[in-house]
Amino acid sequence: MSKPIAPRVLDWFDTFGRKDLPWQKQLLPYPVWISEIMLQQTQVSTVIPYFERFMLRFPEVADLASAHLDEVLALWTGLGYYARARNLHKTARMITQDWGGALPSRQADLMTLPGIGRSTAGAIAAICYGEAVAILDGNVKRVIARHFAISGWPGQSKTAQALWAHAEAQTPSARVADYTQAMMDLGATVCTTKRPRCFACPLETSCLAKKGNRIDEYPGKKPKRAKPKKSTAMLIIRTGRGDIRLVQRPAEGIWGGLYSFPECGVEDLETLLPSTAITQIHLPAFKHQFTHFELSIQPVLIDIQRRRDVSRVPNEAWLKPDQPPTFGLSRPAERIIKAVAQYPLP
Ligand code: SF4
Structure with a gap:
């Protein structure tokens, strides 16, 4: 000893x-x-x-x-x-x-x-x-x-x-x-x-x-196992004033209680885009790592004129440009909001 x-x-x-x-x-x-x-x-x-x-x-x-x-x-x-x-x-x-x-x-x-x-x-x-x-x-x-x-x-x-x-x-x-x-x-x-x-x-x-x-x-490394891969599209609805729509996630599960963007399968994108969209832009896709899987995210920026051009969704919140959020954001939502700022309003 x-x-x-x-x-x-x-x-x-x-x-x-x-x-x-x-x-x-x-x-x-x-x-x-x-x-x-x-x-x-x-x-x-x-x-x-x-x-x-x-x-x-x-x-x-x-x-x-x-x-x-x-x-x-x-x-x-x-x-x-x-x-x-x-x-x-x-x-x-x-x-x-x-x-x-x-x-x-x-x-x-x-x-x-x-x-x-x-x-x-x-x-x-x-x-x-x-x-x-x-x-x-x-x-x-x-x-x-x-x-x-x-x-x-x-x-x-x-x-x-x-x-x-x-x-x-x-x-x-x-x-x-x-x-x-x-x-x-x-x-x-x-x-x-x-x-x-x-x-x-x-x-x-x-x-x-x-x-x-x-x-x-030392300490010994975690035995490596390939992570499952998943993919999603995130819909970023932006008004002519630059307001961005977010949705609160359910309390339990990934990003529980935080605000993020509505999601859909990448293959469902075309059918879900609002008919009132003025423009839609595929922003650069990126990967987000969770401990148990890897998520590929395709953000799609959809510009509309006014908030009422899209139907309301439960637990939505609108983030005004240059105003800090008063709620928590998922990490990808934070990243996407920064990226969207590079795209001028149509
Ligand atoms: S405890 Fe860490 S820093 Fe100290 S001698 Fe050992 S390996 Fe080096």
């Missing part, structure tokens, strides 16, 4: 760790929770402006709980993985109703809330309340997998169990808040996915991946 890593990681953190990120100012549970959710799948530099806007609009849990979901999704637009925003909103309401307005302090209780998994619950409990529990976010997984040479893809339960066992064994009972932040920081700034800076790492002398010159093998 090698020496515990905590003393070296803490020493490193004292000198090099980041301590001035916006959510580190006071390490209160609400901002730490918001930052932890935003940081899932997203880098710190991208998260910071989103976090600041979010906290300005929803400074307390109660503000988030009483907000309309559309507004929460609007502030999330661009961050992706919108289930995170929907769960934040749902959880804020549960905290207000069932927990007296304060986040629970124990990892086990935090894990009962929507969108808060074992690692996020561990991070909040350790950082804000000093509970000596382990975390295993993407950054920590990488450090642990490399340092202890844990092979296999972390998505497989055997590998995940081994990683958790090591993470737990290394978690100290003293200074657990600092240790937790230090491990996340080490993964984010030194033991990076590509070109880790082992020369600056406090664990270099005991790191098994480094010793065996096999850093690239």
